Amino acid sequence: MDDIVALCRRRGFIWQSSEIYGGINGFWDYGPLGVMLKNNIRDAWWRDMVLCPPQGPDGQPLDILGLDCSIISHPKVWEASGHVAGFSDPMIDCKECKARFRADQIPDSQCPLKPSKKPGEHDKCKLTDARQFNLMFETHTGALKDDDNKTYLRPETAQGMFFNFKNVLDTCRVKVPFGLAQLGKGFRNEITPRNFIFRSREFEMMEVEFFIHPSTANEWYPFWRKTRYDWWCSLGLAGSNLRLRDHEKDELAHYARDNGGCCDVEYAFPFSGEKGFSELEGIAYRSNFDLTQHAKTSGAKLEYFDQARNERYLPHVVEPAAGLTRGLLAVICEAYTPDATRPSGVYMKFQPRIAPIKAGIFPLVNKDGMPEVAEKLYKELRGKYAVQFDEKQSIGKRYARMDEAGTPFCFTVDGDTLTGGTVTVRYRDTQQQERIGIDKVPAFMAEKIGG
Ligand code: GAP
Numbered sequence: 001m002d003d004i005v006a007l008c009r010r011r012g013f014i015w016q017s018s019e020i021y022g023g024i025n026g027f028w029d030y031g032p033l034g035v036m037l038k039n040n041i042r043d044a045w046w047r048d049m050v051l052c053p054p055q056g057p058d059g060q061p062l063d064i065l066g067l068d069c070s071i072i073s074h075p076k077v078w079e080a081s082g083h084v085a086g087f088s089d090p091m092i093d094c095k096e097c098k099a100r101f102r103a104d105q106i107p108d109s110q111c112p113l114k115p116s117k118k119p120g121e122h123d124k125c126k127l128t129d130a131r132q133f134n135l136m137f138e139t140h141t142g143a144l145k146d147d148d149n150k151t152y153l154r155p156e157t158a159q160g161m162f163f164n165f166k167n168v169l170d171t172c173r174v175k176v177p178f179g180l181a182q183l184g185k186g187f188r189n190e191i192t193p194r195n196f197i198f199r200s201r202e203f204e205m206m207e208v209e210f211f212i213h214p215s216t217a218n219e220w221y222p223f224w225r226k227t228r229y230d231w232w233c234s235l236g237l238a239g240s241n242l243r244l245r246d247h248e249k250d251e252l253a254h255y256a257r258d259n260g261g262c263c264d265v266e267y268a269f270p271f272s273g274e275k276g277f278s279e280l281e282g283i284a285y286r287s288n289f290d291l292t293q294h295a296k297t298s299g300a301k302l303e304y305f306d307q308a309r310n311e312r313y314l315p316h317v318v319e320p321a322a323g324l325t326r327g328l329l330a331v332i333c334e335a336y337t338p339d340a341t342r343p344s345g346v347y348m349k350f351q352p353r354i355a356p357i358k359a360g361i362f363p364l365v366n367k368d369g370m371p372e373v374a375e376k377l378y379k380e381l382r383g384k385y386a387v388q389f390d391e392k393q394s395i396g397k398r399y400a401r402m403d404e405a406g407t408p409f410c411f412t413v414d415g416d417t418l419t420g421g422t423v424t425v426r427y428r429d430t431q432q433q434e435r436i437g438i439d440k441v442p443a444f445m446a447e448k449i450g451g
Helices: 002-010 032-051 076-080 103-108 158-163 165-172 214-237 289-298 324-335 370-382 395-405 415-420 438-449
Strands: 014-016 028-030 064-066 088-093 100-102 131-134 138-140 150-152 178-187 202-212 242-246 262-267 278-287 304-306 311-313 316-323 336-338 346-348 359-363 387-389 409-413 422-427 433-437
Touching: 002 014, 002 324, 002 336, 002 346, 028 032, 032 064, 032 178, 032 202, 032 214, 032 324, 076 158, 076 289, 088 103, 100 103, 158 165, 158 178, 158 202, 158 289, 202 214, 202 324, 214 242, 214 262, 214 278, 214 316, 214 324, 262 324, 278 289, 278 324, 289 316, 316 324, 324 336, 346 395, 359 370, 359 395, 370 387, 370 409, 370 415, 370 438, 395 409, 409 438, 415 422, 422 438, 433 438
Parallel strands: 064 178, 359 387, 359 409
Antiparallel strands: 014 028, 088 100, 088 131, 138 150, 178 202, 202 316, 242 262, 262 278, 278 316, 304 311, 336 346, 409 422, 422 433
16 A cells, blocks of 8 residues: 555645645645546446436436525525434544554554554553544534534535435436436545545535335345446446455445345455455435435425326435545555566556546657657647646656556557557557557547547
């Protein structure tokens, strides 16, 4: 993991926030390559869930509409959702070494004062009893900083989709079953942010709330379980590093407890330790818990009249809730491929469709008209693809930089380009090179990347 973190820092994927001030625990900044990669994953999710949603069990495309709600909402939202009362983790302090732990992480946490001890060995430590610690970030709106003006940064995007449910029904002519989708920042004052960006205090998530008739949960829950697992596979996470895990009864969240139906898509991060896997996305059958709570707390009527069934009811919900920044970390871990045969010693094997830079375009040497030809090709492609022109240093060093950035293809303009109209294309994964006509490059890109 240390090597992956070092590459992310060195190549401008991810930096600790406010690093020149010593950093701030649990907050991260995304550099030029990181933000492109993150946006590509975000856009793939938006396209696959909202613009071109999957086909449902009956073979018909689903109806899923996008929303973008404010980060701060009426504080009653979080009373209704149960977050004010119950969104907390048990916290334990050590009076001797002053370390702070999340109670459930004690078995694999290291005592900072006694590095010789194994993780989980706290026998002589002075541990306090567990206290509940609410994870919501509080702030105040307006001039007065009193309790009447207390508001919260949202810990999830989900609630905006519930408290706008009626707005959607009134304005969008949708029929159950349908989904709402939202992505954006979430904030949780995690007791022990750790494992790089895996558990941060500010992160991004991508959530769908899929509203259904209560009698159809047995159809929709397995559908979403499979659809979301397949989606992560489509980003290149397939294979033994990805799995679906059904929750044990005692793990189920309050809204899922009586109904069953909660599972996680998990990835084998290098830090996942003995458990082997850590959560990327949770798929939960939430019944009508949230709409009931908001109807009760706000007094609004949130029932839906189903014309086909001639029935009025509060729809039930299946919720696939994914971490975008966590997904980004999984994609980075999966792509990281040490290779002693190449100058960079490592390359990032991103799928072409999510790679931050799609192609590098180089003149072999900085003379004989090569830069002009390469620049012309660059200008032709840059309107459509994220491509990079590079004329500095040796060609080997330029390939090495592109390998670390995970760029799948490099086109080099050389002497033969000027006489025969061909360029070399170098494939990142095999390092093989072949010649293609310079006029065929746009078609090559369209075939390999799309667009
Ligand atoms: N609305 C349901 C919900 O919020 P969650 O499992 O608490 O569910 C959804 O969060 C996803 O958000 C998780 O599967 C995880 O990928 C991501 N996530 C949660 N807490 C996070 C944190 N502190 N840092 C990074 N990602 C986090």
